[in-house]
Amino acid sequence: xxxxxxxxxxxxxxxxxxxxxxxxxxxxxxxxxxxxxxxxxxxxxxxxxxxxxxxxxxxxxxxxxxxxxxxxxxxxxxxxxxxxxxxxxxxxxxxxxxxxxxxxxxxxxxxxxxxxxxxxxxxxxxxxxxxxxxxxxxxxxxxxxxxxxxxxxxxxxxxxxxxxxxxxxxxxxxxxxxxxxxxxxxxxxxxxxxxxxxxxxxxxxxxxxxxxxxxxxxxxxxxxxxxxxxxxxxxxxxxxxxxxxxxxxxxxxxxx
Amino acid sequence: xxxxxxxxxxxxxxxxxxxxxxxxxxxxxxxxxxxxxxxxxxxxxxxxxxxxxxxxxxxxxxxxxxxxxxxxxxxxxxxxxxxxxxxxxxxxxxxxxxxxxxxxxxxxxxxxxxxxxxxxxxxxxxxxxxxxxxxxxxxxxxxxxxxxxxxxxxxxxxxxxxxxxxxxxxxxxxxxxxxxxxxxxxxxxxxxxxxxxxxxxxxxxxxxxxxxxxxxxxxxxxxxxxxxxxxxxxxxxxxxxxxxxxxxxxxxxxxx
Numbered sequence: 001x002x003x004x005x006x007x008x009x010x011x012x013x014x015x016x017x018x019x020x021x022x023x024x025x026x027x028x029x030x031x032x033x034x035x036x037x038x039x040x041x042x043x044x045x046x047x048x049x050x051x052x053x054x055x056x057x058x059x060x061x062x063x064x065x066x067x068x069x070x071x072x073x074x075x076x077x078x079x080x081x082x083x084x085x086x087x088x089x090x091x092x093x094x095x096x097x098x099x100x101x102x103x104x105x106x107x108x109x110x111x112x113x114x115x116x117x118x119x120x121x122x123x124x125x126x127x128x129x130x131x132x133x134x135x136x137x138x139x140x141x142x143x144x145x146x147x148x149x150x151x152x153x154x155x156x157x158x159x160x161x162x163x164x165x166x167x168x169x170x171x172x173x174x175x176x177x178x179x180x181x182x183x184x185x186x187x188x189x190x191x192x193x194x195x196x197x198x199x200x201x202x203x204x205x206x207x208x209x210x211x212x213x214x215x216x217x218x219x220x221x222x223x224x225x226x227x228x229x230x231x232x233x234x235x236x237x238x239x240x241x242x243x244x245x246x247x248x249x250x251x252x253x254x255x256x
Numbered sequence: 257x258x259x260x261x262x263x264x265x266x267x268x269x270x271x272x273x274x275x276x277x278x279x280x281x282x283x284x285x286x287x288x289x290x291x292x293x294x295x296x297x298x299x300x301x302x303x304x305x306x307x308x309x310x311x312x313x314x315x316x317x318x319x320x321x322x323x324x325x326x327x328x329x330x331x332x333x334x335x336x337x338x339x340x341x342x343x344x345x346x347x348x349x350x351x352x353x354x355x356x357x358x359x360x361x362x363x364x365x366x367x368x369x370x371x372x373x374x375x376x377x378x379x380x381x382x383x384x385x386x387x388x389x390x391x392x393x394x395x396x397x398x399x400x401x402x403x404x405x406x407x408x409x410x411x412x413x414x415x416x417x418x419x420x421x422x423x424x425x426x427x428x429x430x431x432x433x434x435x436x437x438x439x440x441x442x443x444x445x446x447x448x449x450x451x452x453x454x455x456x457x458x459x460x461x462x463x464x465x466x467x468x469x470x471x472x473x474x475x476x477x478x479x480x481x482x483x484x485x486x487x488x489x490x491x492x493x494x495x496x497x498x499x500x501x502x503x504x505x506x507x508x509x510x511x512x
Binding site for chain 2: 164165167168171172175183184186187188189192193212214
């Protein structure tokens, strides 16, 4: 399946799964869409917090079609699942947002850690959530973000259990992808970053940590959703965690 | 103090301290000297275990003067402290080995993690043992080595407490120095690699781990001493842990 195939199926309501493990080699992106009144602050917020919010493309106002990540793809229905936020609450989880579209919406596409998973797997570093077709485990943390305007809060992280002998290599490999979260923000000891129960992720599926494995934590593109909760904007749209925008860009274009 | 100054003072018996923190910017090396009969196996052992035993130079038989790391420097008295091993036991700890020299001795100079400490410090990653002029903490582990001839056993590691927010960077930075142990072999959780009590190093000084810090472990050039213990060779010489050969090579020459 090509990214164009997946986007077409999603727009027809025929693809409704988490996107991890699909379209190997292609960049997947987090989505945040906001009224133009908040867009300048949100863009500044992304620039101030590039690890959780690596800005790949800004689209609109006046259009919902990307020019860079997948020229012509319409962001209102090419993701498999969306969340619609009203007054800071996740009020709808829907397969397309055509009926919510407003011409003042600005769409932000943010890098996603799925992009470096390909590089990890190529290096022989097993990722169980991919093998088991689960959504990656994600957690709220106590790691503070740099605040801008109404946008503030704490980082959300994704967690992958890595065999102890490959943890340093996982840091090195993902460090080559600064535009898709880069190297981990934390290694081991979940309680140090405010995670009380590693078996209970706040988003995604639980993935058990085996005896010889260490939980490794990367900044996560779900962070803005945690921030939107607090900002209580009258209206916003995001992807549903794990249901990403699949672009036409190759992951390797983002390696340094 | 230049490396030549330090080596001259050592040869005159006027420098008798651990070498960490001296001659910033210059490569320090571990020493193993063996009778020629064991040299071929030991060289193979180093090639099979490059992380703990990164071979920088082989000297002799027939000479004790280096040609590459510090041309003309005599390895019998330019290190500040040596250990002499008889039948697998550390029988003497001495400031020079002139009286033990035999023409069939072959000297091996192995890379040392002190080389990457400069790069860590430059990146703003604090190293408390350097600040406090202590010897780095070193531990025997359960990580197995690839055996060659009489040489076998488990890896010795050095440990540095690193602030949790810099652990991944420490992996990336040290990964650029494969000839001086490279990236860590383990991060956090000492018990996973057979270390029972992190407060009791097997070599070097204890360095406390503070609340926000994680113990990070690198392969250590003291590993061959652990291996010599088991091989029970009739005769061998090593540096004393922490008292290294200081070369004329710059650390940066070993960065990739």
